[in-house]
Amino acid sequence: MGNKKYLVVGAGFSGAVIARQLAEQGYKVLVIDKRNHVAGNCHTERDSDTNVMVHKYGPHIFNTNDENVWKFINIYGNMKPFVNKVIANTEKGIFSMPMNLLTLNQFFKKKLSPSDVEDFIKIKQKKIPNPKNFEEQALAFLGQELYYNFFYGYTKKQWGCDPKELPASILKRLPIRFNYDDNYYNSKYQGIPENGYTAIVENILNHKNIEVKLGQEYNKKVNSAYKHVFYTGALDAYFDYKFDRLGYRTVFFEEEIKKGDYQGNAVINYCEEKIPFTRIHEHKHFAPWETHKKTIVIKEYSKETEREDEPYYPKRLTKDKEILEKYKTHAKSCQENVSFVGRLATYRYLDMDKVIAEALAYSEYFLAKTTAKTNFKGEIFSDNI
Numbered sequence: 001m002g003n004k005k006y007l008v009v010g011a012g013f014s015g016a017v018i019a020r021q022l023a024e025q026g027y028k029v030l031v032i033d034k035r036n037h038v039a040g041n042c043h044t045e046r047d048s049d050t051n052v053m054v055h056k057y058g059p060h061i062f063n064t065n066d067e068n069v070w071k072f073i074n075i076y077g078n079m080k081p082f083v084n085k086v087i088a089n090t091e092k093g094i095f096s097m098p099m100n101l102l103t104l105n106q107f108f109k110k111k112l113s114p115s116d117v118e119d120f121i122k123i124k125q126k127k128i129p130n131p132k133n134f135e136e137q138a139l140a141f142l143g144q145e146l147y148y149n150f151f152y153g154y155t156k157k158q159w160g161c162d163p164k165e166l167p168a169s170i171l172k173r174l175p176i177r178f179n180y181d182d183n184y185y186n187s188k189y190q191g192i193p194e195n196g197y198t199a200i201v202e203n204i205l206n207h208k209n210i211e212v213k214l215g216q217e218y219n220k221k222v223n224s225a226y227k228h229v230f231y232t233g234a235l236d237a238y239f240d241y242k243f244d245r246l247g248y249r250t251v252f253f254e255e256e257i258k259k260g261d262y263q264g265n266a267v268i269n270y271c272e273e274k275i276p277f278t279r280i281h282e283h284k285h286f287a288p289w290e291t292h293k294k295t296i297v298i299k300e301y302s303k304e305t306e307r308e309d310e311p312y313y314p315k316r317l318t319k320d321k322e323i324l325e326k327y328k329t330h331a332k333s334c335q336e337n338v339s340f341v342g343r344l345a346t347y348r349y350l351d352m353d354k355v356i357a358e359a360l361a362y363s364e365y366f367l368a369k370t371t372a373k374t375n376f377k378g379e380i381f382s383d384n385i
């Protein structure tokens with residue numbers, strides 16, 4: 001028993017951070033991933049034609065208010081300053097996103113000051129005391145015209161359902177600002193790694209106590225060979241979809257190589273329902289410190305996740321939450337030597353910084369329990385601590 005290793009399933013941020021924290025305490029860890037690269041959906045790779053660093057699974061802009069997480073990521077790579085400013089291409093024209101004073105003044109053809117615009121928007125807002133879904137939240141925040149121009153079509157395309165079926169929390173990710181600040185995020189720290197996310201995750205995993213095996217499928221039959229297993233894959237897959245599939249949206253991409261500057265910005269959202277893609281990303285603009293003659297332009301489409309697709313966004317519709325509860329109850333009753341950690345294993349819409357914060361907190365919790373030699377099986381979820 002004493003010589004057994006720990007197993008981490010999945011080499012994304014969750015798995016890498018846990019592996020590192022255990023390795024630092026002298027424990028031996030094997031990390032496996034079914035893909036042939038580390039970093040999960042944050043994976044970056046230089047395009048062979050343009051030499052542009054491409055975020056292979058869609059744009060990732062690191063942003064956080066968590067000082068510890070910012071310090072942590074800066075140990076493993078150089079974060080270059082980057083402020084995400086998104087452009088929205090809509091039926092009524094081109095606007096700045098998230099909604100700010102420029103967006104509002106241009107959209108309503110006004111010249112309002114910050115205090116005027118607040119009063120102006122209050123008149124537009126629908127009086128909905130407890131917004132229960134995305135649409136109600138949007139109408140309560142923004143009113144009808146802004147909701148339909150910026151959110152209705154995009155959200156239908158992105159999530160494949162009526163915005164009434166979605167939780168209000170999705171809309172709350174985006175701010176509305178009554179000044180000219182067009183930063184997509186409110187976070188204190190924001191940046192993009194100079195050498196990409198994959199280099200950062202490789203550095204986290206680069207420790208004498210960590211072994212990484214890529215292209216390696218996981219089968220839970222191996223669990224008993226390990227002291228403990230940290231599983232970061234999809235929760236429903238772990239239990240062979242016993243209680244049905246959890247709903248996910250996935251995205252797919254269409255790439256094109258062009259000359260020069262294609263769209264003048266890293267991300268342009270296409271808010272109209274009739275345009276089939278949700279956004280276009282031009283990845284060289286994520287690295288403004290680099291220069292490239294050619295450019296790689298990527299159209300992003302969203303669709304329902306089928307068997308062979310990568311799960312991206314947990315839908316968390318009412319039926320999904322019921323299925324989730326069944327898996328959680330079952331997992332807890334199984335008494336297996338497994339912990340479920342991260343975005344896929346806990347079925348949540350988590351940003352990178354939250355994933356790192358939770359993996360750090362969970363490792364600390366786990367190590368404290370292990371050191372105290374309590375009869376800890378770890379058959380719990382990282383979102384429960």
Ligand code: UDP
Binds near residue numbers: 097150151155158173
């Ligand atoms: N959204 C929208 N129009 C936009 C941008 C966002 O309708 O131009 C909606 C959409 O439903 C999206 C949600 O707001 O899922 C949250 O946006 P965010 O940018 O946080 O999504 P992510 O970064 O996860 O793609």
